[in-house]
Amino acid sequence: MGTILFLIFFPMIIALILLVNKEDKVRDAVVKVAAFVIAAVSIVVAVQFFSSGGQSFPVHVEAVNYVMMGIEVILAIYIIYMGIKHKKYLASLFAVIQTPLLIWFELTEGHHIAVQNNMYVDRLSVIMILIIGIVGSLITVYALGYMKDFQHHHSDEPDRRPWFFFVMFLFLGAMVGLVTSNNMIWMYFFWEITSLSSFWLIGFTRTQEATNNAFRALIMNLAGGLGFAIGIVILGKVFGTLELSTMIAIGTVYGELVAVPAVFFAFAGITKAAQMPFNSWLLGAMVAPTPTSALLHSSTMVKAGVFMIIKLAPVLGMGNFAGIMTMMVGGTTFLMATFAAVSQSNAKRVLAYSTIANLGLIVTCGGIGTAEAVWAGVMLIIFHAVTKSLLFLCVGTAEHNIGSRDIEDMDGLFVRMPKLAGFMIVGIAGMFLAPFGMLISKWAAMTAFIDSGNVILVAIICFGSAVTAFYWIKWIGKLAGIVAGEERIDQNVHKEEIFVHTALVVLTILVCLIFPLISMYMLVPYLEIIFGGLSSMVLSADNMIIMVVMIAVMVLLTGLFFGKSNKKIVPIYLAGVNEGDNLTYHGSMGKDVEFKLRNWHMEKYFGEKKMNLIGGIICAAMLVIGIGIMVGTLISLLGGVA
Numbered sequence: 001m002g003t004i005l006f007l008i009f010f011p012m013i014i015a016l017i018l019l020v021n022k023e024d025k026v027r028d029a030v031v032k033v034a035a036f037v038i039a040a041v042s043i044v045v046a047v048q049f050f051s052s053g054g055q056s057f058p059v060h061v062e063a064v065n066y067v068m069m070g071i072e073v074i075l076a077i078y079i080i081y082m083g084i085k086h087k088k089y090l091a092s093l094f095a096v097i098q099t100p101l102l103i104w105f106e107l108t109e110g111h112h113i114a115v116q117n118n119m120y121v122d123r124l125s126v127i128m129i130l131i132i133g134i135v136g137s138l139i140t141v142y143a144l145g146y147m148k149d150f151q152h153h154h155s156d157e158p159d160r161r162p163w164f165f166f167v168m169f170l171f172l173g174a175m176v177g178l179v180t181s182n183n184m185i186w187m188y189f190f191w192e193i194t195s196l197s198s199f200w201l202i203g204f205t206r207t208q209e210a211t212n213n214a215f216r217a218l219i220m221n222l223a224g225g226l227g228f229a230i231g232i233v234i235l236g237k238v239f240g241t242l243e244l245s246t247m248i249a250i251g252t253v254y255g256e257l258v259a260v261p262a263v264f265f266a267f268a269g270i271t272k273a274a275q276m277p278f279n280s281w282l283l284g285a286m287v288a289p290t291p292t293s294a295l296l297h298s299s300t301m302v303k304a305g306v307f308m309i310i311k312l313a314p315v316l317g318m319g320n321f322a323g324i325m326t327m328m329v330g331g332t333t334f335l336m337a338t339f340a341a342v343s344q345s346n347a348k349r350v351l352a353y354s355t356i357a358n359l360g361l362i363v364t365c366g367g368i369g370t371a372e373a374v375w376a377g378v379m380l381i382i383f384h385a386v387t388k389s390l391l392f393l394c395v396g397t398a399e400h401n402i403g404s405r406d407i408e409d410m411d412g413l414f415v416r417m418p419k420l421a422g423f424m425i426v427g428i429a430g431m432f433l434a435p436f437g438m439l440i441s442k443w444a445a446m447t448a449f450i451d452s453g454n455v456i457l458v459a460i461i462c463f464g465s466a467v468t469a470f471y472w473i474k475w476i477g478k479l480a481g482i483v484a485g486e487e488r489i490d491q492n493v494h495k496e497e498i499f500v501h502t503a504l505v506v507l508t509i510l511v512c513l514i515f516p517l518i519s520m521y522m523l524v525p526y527l528e529i530i531f532g533g534l535s536s537m538v539l540s541a542d543n544m545i546i547m548v549v550m551i552a553v554m555v556l557l558t559g560l561f562f563g564k565s566n567k568k569i570v571p572i573y574l575a576g577v578n579e580g581d582n583l584t585y586h587g588s589m590g591k592d593v594e595f596k597l598r599n600w601h602m603e604k605y606f607g608e609k610k611m612n613l614i615g616g617i618i619c620a621a622m623l624v625i626g627i628g629i630m631v632g633t634l635i636s637l638l639g640g641v642a
């Protein structure tokens with residue numbers, strides 16, 4: 001338990017140190033050392049609990065509950081004040097409702113509910129800790145160089161980097177607390193800290209746009225927090241427990257009734273995972289510095305949402321409408337967000353919609369709730385966390401060096417920034433090409449959908465996965481295109497950024513190589529405990545071996561490709577006489593013609609407003625129907641008992 005508590009409190013202590021420190025050298029040293037320690041201890045935790053099917057920790061310290069309660073009140077007062085100050089009254093309203101509701105419950109009936117194990121660590125928690133500790137720590141190291149450039153470009157603004165790094169490390173500590181909490185009140189506490197942390201990070205620049213987007217994220221996550229609080233009250237009053245593990249155990253017997261609090265917890269997970277109609281908050285996060293985007297999209301915020309859904313999978317998979325609601329919201333979001341990504345040229349928005357889509361697929365897997373679907377969902381979490389963080393950080397570096405995050409401005413990046421372009425290619429390949437993990441995980445998800453007999457979901461994943469080729473291939477084409485002058489511009493890239501890019505590339509390839517081991521020794525044993533065994537393996541051992549061999553061959557070929565070449569470079573043929581800059585040619589009509597290569601983004605057909613509207617309406621309807629049916633079920637069942 002000591003290592004778990006260390007991973008919660010150590011980042012918070014580091015956060016306080018960074019908040020008061022103003023010196024760059026000290027900050028650099030503290031962040032690098034802290035990142036190494038957090039990553040190392042995360043690995044230690046994985047080793048400690050490797051053979052454990054799940055270990056509980058009582059942590060019977062009543063004072064902890066009162067401290068959490070006091071902090072919740074302070075945070076609520078802060079939100080109310082900020083909402084009134086910025087005329088965002090809905091944020092204040094949510095704070096006024098949910099915090100008193102939970103405090104009242106804790107001081108009355110909740111006070112008498114015995115919680116045997118406040119913390120619980122199983123293999124799923126370990127996987128999440130590794131993602132938070134390794135990927136999250138790498139992002140903080142990357143942020144050192146990035147934020148130096150950011151401050152340089154905003155030299156007229158006060159240096160708020162101490163605050164930025166304070167929130168980042170606070171985020172990491174809160175996330176570890178969230179994924180190891182078994183007491184739902186404790187989980188709610190860390191849940192709200194992550195919501196407030198995202199509010200601070202998104203609004204970091206303090207522009208009007210950043211402030212508006214930060215409040216949008218806060219309001220939507222507070223709505224989910226209200227659902228979380230209602231779920232806790234129902235769980236405590238009806239079932240007399242506040243433990244997540246107990247709730248899931250009861251759900252195997254009383255699935256229909258337990259689905260009632262589960263539907264509210266699932267709603268909270270859906271908001272946090274930026275599913276439609278709540279996806280706009282994650283899109284709005286793009287105004288924040290790139291490390292924020294990477295942190296929210298890969299290892300923290302949104303992963304908290306899908307973690308909740310995956311945890312609830314045994315209850316959602318009992319055939320109740322809570323599972324159907326979750327499954328359809330995730331499936332619809334996956335399809336609509338994938339289509340919306342096609343229409344985007346802004347690299348960060350492409351990555352944002354891709355993130356929303358993949359989170360939708362994970363949510364769908366959790367809603368189906370079978371062992372095979374959960375296997376696919378967890379694998380998607382792992383591969384997506386590593387690959388997407390790599391892509392976000394690469395875009396951040398490109399933006400600082402070419403002055404744009406638009407894909408259309410990334411012509412010839414293979415020549416201008418060859419290492420960065422290579423890193424991007426690995427990230428893009430990792431998202432949609434065989435034999436990388438994302439495609440393999442989608443294959444496993446489709447297998448689970450077929451086994452569930454849901455034809456609609458099978459069609460959704462087939463069409464959605466096919467469409468991803470549109471926006472990823474367009475991006476690759478721009479990287480390999482031509483550019484005038486063909487000059488190297490990567491001389492000023494910070495060493496921290498190069499280190500993190502390299503580490504994430506290695507990690508992307510490594511998780512693909514060892515994923516059979518992850519499945520065999522961590523994920524399959526977890527599923528056997530939760531579901532009482534596996535009806536079948538989603539992927540055979542032979543298929544896993546083939547995948548590993550393919551990855552190894554690709555690594556070798558890539559090494560040969562990036563070797564030095566003595567081949568003669570000749571001017572590009574441009575349907576006429578090349579004028580020497582590779583961008584203009586003397587045409588047949590005797591005129592100089594500028595060569596342009598631009599992608600067709602199909603805004604007319606897949607515009608984000610259209611996709612968000614359609615998806616939002618469908619998902620909102622499913623949420624209203626699902627919650628309504630579950631509440632009606634509770635009333636009827638309790639009425640029958642009475």
